[in-house]
Amino acid sequence: MVEQGRILLGDQAAQRAGVESGMGIAAARMLAPAIALVARDRARETSALQTLACWAGNxxxxxxxxxxxxxxxxxxxxxxxxxxxxxxxxxxxxxxxxxxxxxxxxxxxxxxxxxxxxxxxxxxxxxxxxxxxxxxxxxxxxxxxxxxxxxxxxxxxxxxxxxxxxxxxxxxxxxxxxxxxxxxxxGEQPDPRPDFVFPERFALSLELPATVEYATALLFAARRLISALAGWLSARQAGVREIMLQLRHRHTVTDVVLRFADLTADGSRFERVLRERLERLTLQAPVESLLLTATQVVQRPHRNQTLFEAAQDTRDAIGNLLERLSARLGEKQVYGIAPHDDHRPEHATRSASLFGKSSPVAPPALPRPLWLLDKPESLSDVQGRPYRCGPLTLLAGPERIEAGWWDTRASRRDVRRDYFIARSVDARWLWIYRECQAPGRWFLQGFFA
Incomplete structure (x- = not known):
C-alpha cells in the first residue's frame, strides 16, 4: 500500500523481500521487482472498519x-x-x-x-x-x-x-x-472515547474488487456483510424474519430475498440459506457490488435459560430444515397449515406460507378434534342411533353448524349439520354429525386425541 510516494504497508511477501514501511517506491521496486503497488483508499478503510464494528456487536x-x-x-x-x-x-x-x-x-x-x-x-x-x-x-x-x-x-x-x-x-x-x-x-489520566453508534437501519454495501460472473463466488464476499448483520442484530437485541441481498450489475439489480421460519440473528443460518439460493441462481450479468438490507427487524423477546436446551435445539433444527427445503424447492412447495375463518370443519384450515404473516382467527368456543378425516365416514343407523363397530354413546351436543350458503362451488357446498361428541365401544372419543336434511344420515368427521 502506497501513500504520498512511500510504502505504507506491505504484505508478507513484500516484507520477506525486505520492503519496509516508509521506504520509497524506487527502493521497494529494486528489492521486489514484481511488487504490485496499491494506492491507499481511506474511504474504503473507513467502510471496512464500520463493517467490522457492526460485526463486533457479537x-x-x-x-x-x-x-x-x-x-x-x-x-x-x-x-x-x-x-x-x-x-x-x-x-x-x-x-x-x-x-x-x-x-x-x-x-x-x-x-x-x-x-x-x-x-x-x-x-x-x-x-x-x-x-x-x-x-x-x-x-x-x-x-x-x-x-x-x-x-x-x-x-x-x-x-x-x-x-x-x-x-x-x-x-x-x-x-x-x-x-x-x-x-x-x-492509566494516569482519563481517556474518554466516543462510543460507536450502531445505525438504526442495517443497509451495508460492499464494492467487489473485480466483477463476478458466477453466483456461488459471491458467498465469499457476502460473508463479511452477513457477519456484520449478525453483530448488529446482537447489539440491538433484535432478530429478522427476512433479509435482502441486492446483486448490483452495471445497469440492473438482482434481488435475492432470504426468508426465515422464525425470528433469528444467527449468522451461520443466514449463510446456509444464502448458499442454497446462490447455488441455484444464474446471473444475467456480472456483479459489481453487493448491498445487504435487513427488511424485517423485530425486537427479540428475552428467553429464560433452561436446564436442558434440547427443546430449543429441536426448534432451531426444524427451522433450519424448513428454510433449506424452501431455498431448494421454492417457497410454494414448502408450506404450513393455518386456521381459516370458516365454520365448516373441512374448510377451517388452509395452506399458508412459512414466512408470511397469518391473520389471527378466534378459536372455536366448543372442542374440536385434532384429527379430521379427509372424507367423512358414513355410519350405520339403527333405530335413529349411530353405530360404528357397535352403538355409539352421545356425550355432548348437538352443535348446529349451518354455513356455506354463499359458496356456489359444488365442492364447497352449503352444510347443515348437528354435531355430537360420542364415545365408541372401544372407548374412543369421536366427533360425529347428523345431516339436518332428509334422510338425516350419520357421519364420522374426526377423532379426539
Missing amino acids: LTPRLSLTPDTLLLEIGSCLRLFGGLEVMVPLAKEGVQAQHYSVEIAAAPTPLGAHWLAQARTQALCPDEASMRQKLAMLPVDILPHKAAVTLRRFGITTLAEAARLPSAALARRIGREAVRLIAQAL
Missing part, C-alpha cells in the same frame, strides 16, 4: 473507532465468554474469518491496547502492572513523529526511559500532547 455493545483501529470494551463481557484467554482469540478468529489481517492486544486502557497492538506485541494484559511492563518496552517511535525524533536525539529509545524523566522537563522537550498520551496509555 462480542460487546460498547466499542470505539480510530482511523485505523477498532477498540472493544470487553471488561464487562469477560465472564460471559470465559475470560480474556478465550475472548481475545475468539475476536481474532472472527476478524480473520472475514479475510482481514489483524494485530490484536488487550490492556486496561484503550490507548495502551492500541499501542501494544500497533507494536505487534500480541500482549494480553489483565491488569495495570502487566500493562505498564509491556508498554515500558515499546520504542519511542510509537509517539507522534516529532516527539519520537526529539527523544532519540537525547538517546532515549523506549517509553520506560522517557517516563523516568521529570514530566515538566519532558513536556518542554516533546510537548504537552505527547506527555498526555503517555499518561493516558499508562
Whole structure:
C-alpha cells in the first residue's frame, strides 16, 4: 500500500523481500521487482472498519473507532465468554474469518491496547502492572513523529526511559500532547472515547474488487456483510424474519430475498440459506457490488435459560430444515397449515406460507378434534342411533353448524349439520354429525386425541 510516494504497508511477501514501511517506491521496486503497488483508499478503510464494528456487536455493545483501529470494551463481557484467554482469540478468529489481517492486544486502557497492538506485541494484559511492563518496552517511535525524533536525539529509545524523566522537563522537550498520551496509555489520566453508534437501519454495501460472473463466488464476499448483520442484530437485541441481498450489475439489480421460519440473528443460518439460493441462481450479468438490507427487524423477546436446551435445539433444527427445503424447492412447495375463518370443519384450515404473516382467527368456543378425516365416514343407523363397530354413546351436543350458503362451488357446498361428541365401544372419543336434511344420515368427521 502506497501513500504520498512511500510504502505504507506491505504484505508478507513484500516484507520477506525486505520492503519496509516508509521506504520509497524506487527502493521497494529494486528489492521486489514484481511488487504490485496499491494506492491507499481511506474511504474504503473507513467502510471496512464500520463493517467490522457492526460485526463486533457479537462480542460487546460498547466499542470505539480510530482511523485505523477498532477498540472493544470487553471488561464487562469477560465472564460471559470465559475470560480474556478465550475472548481475545475468539475476536481474532472472527476478524480473520472475514479475510482481514489483524494485530490484536488487550490492556486496561484503550490507548495502551492500541499501542501494544500497533507494536505487534500480541500482549494480553489483565491488569495495570502487566500493562505498564509491556508498554515500558515499546520504542519511542510509537509517539507522534516529532516527539519520537526529539527523544532519540537525547538517546532515549523506549517509553520506560522517557517516563523516568521529570514530566515538566519532558513536556518542554516533546510537548504537552505527547506527555498526555503517555499518561493516558499508562492509566494516569482519563481517556474518554466516543462510543460507536450502531445505525438504526442495517443497509451495508460492499464494492467487489473485480466483477463476478458466477453466483456461488459471491458467498465469499457476502460473508463479511452477513457477519456484520449478525453483530448488529446482537447489539440491538433484535432478530429478522427476512433479509435482502441486492446483486448490483452495471445497469440492473438482482434481488435475492432470504426468508426465515422464525425470528433469528444467527449468522451461520443466514449463510446456509444464502448458499442454497446462490447455488441455484444464474446471473444475467456480472456483479459489481453487493448491498445487504435487513427488511424485517423485530425486537427479540428475552428467553429464560433452561436446564436442558434440547427443546430449543429441536426448534432451531426444524427451522433450519424448513428454510433449506424452501431455498431448494421454492417457497410454494414448502408450506404450513393455518386456521381459516370458516365454520365448516373441512374448510377451517388452509395452506399458508412459512414466512408470511397469518391473520389471527378466534378459536372455536366448543372442542374440536385434532384429527379430521379427509372424507367423512358414513355410519350405520339403527333405530335413529349411530353405530360404528357397535352403538355409539352421545356425550355432548348437538352443535348446529349451518354455513356455506354463499359458496356456489359444488365442492364447497352449503352444510347443515348437528354435531355430537360420542364415545365408541372401544372407548374412543369421536366427533360425529347428523345431516339436518332428509334422510338425516350419520357421519364420522374426526377423532379426539
